[in-house]
Amino acid sequence: MSSSIKSTALEPTKAELEQLSTAQKLWRLAPVFGLPIFTVILIVLFSVVLPDTFPTMLNLRSILNDKSIIAILSLAAMIPMMAGRIDLTVGYGIVLWHVLAIALQTKMGLSWPMACLIVILLGCVLGLINGFLVELAQIDSFIATLGTGTILYALAQWYTEGRQVIGVLPKGFTELYSSMPLGIPISTFYVAALAIALWAVAEYLPIGRYLYAIGANQRAALLNGIPTRRYVIGSFVASGILGAIAGILLAARLRIGQASVGLEFLLPALVGAFLGSTTIKPGRVNVWGTIMGVAILAIGISGIQQMGGDFYVEPLFNGITLLIAIGLAGYAQRRRGSVTHTRAQQPNSPPPTAA
Amino acid sequence: MSSANPELLLQIDHVSKRFPGVVALDDVSFDVRRGEVLGLLGENGAGKSTILKIISGAQLPDQGTIYWDGKPVSITSPQTAQSLGIVTIYQEFNLVPTLSVAENIFIGREPLHFGRFVDWKKMRADARAITQRIGLSIDPDAPVSELSVAEQQMVEIARALSIEARLIIMDEPTSALSGAEVDRLVGIVRTLRSQGVSVMFVTHRLEEAMTLCDRVTILRDGKLAANLNRDELAIPTFIEKMVGRAASNLYSRPTTRRQAGAVRLSIRGLKSVVTAEKQRGVVLKGIDLDIRAGEILGIAGLVGAGRTELARAIFGADMKTADRFQIDGEDVTIRSPRDAMRYGIGLVPEDRKLQALFLQLAIRRNFSVASLDRFMRLGVFVDEAKEAAELQRFRTMMNVRMTGPDQLISNLSGGNQQKIVLSRWLSLDPKILIVDEPTRGIDIAAKAEVHEILDTLANRGIAVVVISSELPEVMAVADRIVTMREGRLTGEVAPEEATQEKLMSLMALDDATVKG
Numbered sequence: 001m002s003s004s005i006k007s008t009a010l011e012p013t014k015a016e017l018e019q020l021s022t023a024q025k026l027w028r029l030a031p032v033f034g035l036p037i038f039t040v041i042l043i044v045l046f047s048v049v050l051p052d053t054f055p056t057m058l059n060l061r062s063i064l065n066d067k068s069i070i071a072i073l074s075l076a077a078m079i080p081m082m083a084g085r086i087d088l089t090v091g092y093g094i095v096l097w098h099v100l101a102i103a104l105q106t107k108m109g110l111s112w113p114m115a116c117l118i119v120i121l122l123g124c125v126l127g128l129i130n131g132f133l134v135e136l137a138q139i140d141s142f143i144a145t146l147g148t149g150t151i152l153y154a155l156a157q158w159y160t161e162g163r164q165v166i167g168v169l170p171k172g173f174t175e176l177y178s179s180m181p182l183g184i185p186i187s188t189f190y191v192a193a194l195a196i197a198l199w200a201v202a203e204y205l206p207i208g209r210y211l212y213a214i215g216a217n218q219r220a221a222l223l224n225g226i227p228t229r230r231y232v233i234g235s236f237v238a239s240g241i242l243g244a245i246a247g248i249l250l251a252a253r254l255r256i257g258q259a260s261v262g263l264e265f266l267l268p269a270l271v272g273a274f275l276g277s278t279t280i281k282p283g284r285v286n287v288w289g290t291i292m293g294v295a296i297l298a299i300g301i302s303g304i305q306q307m308g309g310d311f312y313v314e315p316l317f318n319g320i321t322l323l324i325a326i327g328l329a330g331y332a333q334r335r336r337g338s339v340t341h342t343r344a345q346q347p348n349s350p351p352p353t354a355a
Numbered sequence: 356m357s358s359a360n361p362e363l364l365l366q367i368d369h370v371s372k373r374f375p376g377v378v379a380l381d382d383v384s385f386d387v388r389r390g391e392v393l394g395l396l397g398e399n400g401a402g403k404s405t406i407l408k409i410i411s412g413a414q415l416p417d418q419g420t421i422y423w424d425g426k427p428v429s430i431t432s433p434q435t436a437q438s439l440g441i442v443t444i445y446q447e448f449n450l451v452p453t454l455s456v457a458e459n460i461f462i463g464r465e466p467l468h469f470g471r472f473v474d475w476k477k478m479r480a481d482a483r484a485i486t487q488r489i490g491l492s493i494d495p496d497a498p499v500s501e502l503s504v505a506e507q508q509m510v511e512i513a514r515a516l517s518i519e520a521r522l523i524i525m526d527e528p529t530s531a532l533s534g535a536e537v538d539r540l541v542g543i544v545r546t547l548r549s550q551g552v553s554v555m556f557v558t559h560r561l562e563e564a565m566t567l568c569d570r571v572t573i574l575r576d577g578k579l580a581a582n583l584n585r586d587e588l589a590i591p592t593f594i595e596k597m598v599g600r601a602a603s604n605l606y607s608r609p610t611t612r613r614q615a616g617a618v619r620l621s622i623r624g625l626k627s628v629v630t631a632e633k634q635r636g637v638v639l640k641g642i643d644l645d646i647r648a649g650e651i652l653g654i655a656g657l658v659g660a661g662r663t664e665l666a667r668a669i670f671g672a673d674m675k676t677a678d679r680f681q682i683d684g685e686d687v688t689i690r691s692p693r694d695a696m697r698y699g700i701g702l703v704p705e706d707r708k709l710q711a712l713f714l715q716l717a718i719r720r721n722f723s724v725a726s727l728d729r730f731m732r733l734g735v736f737v738d739e740a741k742e743a744a745e746l747q748r749f750r751t752m753m754n755v756r757m758t759g760p761d762q763l764i765s766n767l768s769g770g771n772q773q774k775i776v777l778s779r780w781l782s783l784d785p786k787i788l789i790v791d792e793p794t795r796g797i798d799i800a801a802k803a804e805v806h807e808i809l810d811t812l813a814n815r816g817i818a819v820v821v822i823s824s825e826l827p828e829v830m831a832v833a834d835r836i837v838t839m840r841e842g843r844l845t846g847e848v849a850p851e852e853a854t855q856e857k858l859m860s861l862m863a864l865d866d867a868t869v870k871g
Contacts, residue, residue: 204736206727213724216713223672223702223710224725224779225693283715 068187074272091266092149097247106167123244131233370419394568616648653833699786770801
């Protein structure tokens, strides 16, 4: 019913690696580091072809500046994915949130911190609604969030009536995005802080263990005393809040609110998280994998555009990379699967380390 | 091996199969004759699954030849196997639950009108004819999802017959069936045999192999251990060939009797609450039961008697009402597994894969999922070192064969997986541990180990409840046996007085005295 995302871990264990030859080790580790290696290859390639424009601080800044919002949305989408759910509202929400973040200031006359707070609260409410629909009304997460997302989009259209929301914004608000501490766009620091915090939660806190357990087998999770409903709803709330923050940052960046902007973030954000599930901890969505996924898309697209690629290159590159990465991961998994199976049949043979 | 014998349908001739680091099959030879039931026995890991995969076309042998009708064949795909007339019925059925019985039987081979449109009338009639051939009265239009497991299995057999299978391979066909259903399946297998169809019957249940099979092939550690003829069939022989030693003490009872302690859990008038969501299940109709510290209470009953429902109700997994529900003499309310765990109750559920394991996660995560509170550093982080140390303690205690805490649990055998599930609960120091089908799908050696573990737990003062479909198992481990039928307790028997016949009559007969 709620099987939008299935995952099977591919990460080799130390003990497994010990008994393999170097070539086999590389093959087994390829899924773990394939994407980072490909990223490095792309960087080297573009740096050689475009020595004047690609490997520059300016380009790095522009990539970081451009992609930080997608990175935050990707991380937002990743949280419900840990529990085996998908949240499409990360892309729809940002449309309404960035319009509201501006309108609450220019039309309602609220201070910018107040406007931000209200948007974040609304993001939280959206997450609760999504969580209730998925866990209490038992609607598949894909369908539930497609529904709520479309409604949000309609609200944004209705509110703006197709016009731009403009007005003078306080410096404090626009600096949320435009300041450059240490010469690096501030949004980079947001992404870094968020990634580190989420990584600690996902890998080292019980809540991360529980979310992955729910994603792996919800029935078993329940029978092990994990309050699965609460955690799944919580994962949507976290995703909703991060989506709202991304909306605020988009508003600070564009300084104009319009309902035609934002939806194009949905697919890259999901692609980032899906790509992430093929690397670092292959087989399950994970923080550094997600960051890696967003990074490879950013680097690839930047390079291709500088080489004169057209405007449609971005979605083309996103789509192709996703299919190749997921395809290869699935292939590696099936190959592994056949070997795993025979290993599982040999309980009476001594453990491989002793063999 | 002579390939001229016209009696022989399938010959496996010196077949070997290797996987990286493992010889799964080593020079195995045996044959299946026309119209016979061949039993295939062996512990988990003996190579049964590999030989099944080779015969059904899922894998190719590295060495050796397969003869079909006396001619060498290369079974390169399941389609090849099917075109030869080999059909395999796995434990997990290949049925489409939303489609009807008739549609499932003829899936991919629907009878057609004008070569294009499905001829529903003919399909129904054909389906009815085939199901009648195996004595199954079932509505061909019923969706498969509404059938019982046993009926679904019959549909699989009907499908095999509809493609004129000459060899039907059944992989553990009885593991999910109750006593009466097993009898019915045995009847069907005999019917098939009388119609000239050969059956290869893979089973863990030695009694079944004894009653049903004409001959038995036994594998051990990937090698052929024995090809036994009708007159050589005997359960002690099976066990000896399977484990490679005389197993005189299989299911033997410990000689010292335990003294049961105080009543841990006292239940009166426990009833299921039937909700709209859960209408189909078995309903508990008033259960009175006391469970004592330091005893193993065995619960015996046929599938559908309400054993699992009782376990789930006690554990808070299903809604219930009770006149009395006391732990250590105090009234408690348990509404969720979480509540139950707070009061020291643990449940090892019957279906490991579906209800207990997180197959794609590492052993350590499977081990500590219920007891993470005990492995914390600074009150916030999971203390992985402590977790690994505790896991290591259980690994040694239970003799778990694994490479390390980060190995995937799906790479362990059923027995070792079950030991990890037991460790999971033991790391919580439970007062009451309910174990539903403790040894389902695990091999004989591991079974004995699991029984030993349960015994140790009871000796330590834990109230252990063992639910099992295998009467010999209940009789071997329990200090006290209660029987269930249709949601009620129907009797209590001391293990010294218990015989399979006596228990079966309490479990299955209408006129059994209803207790309380």
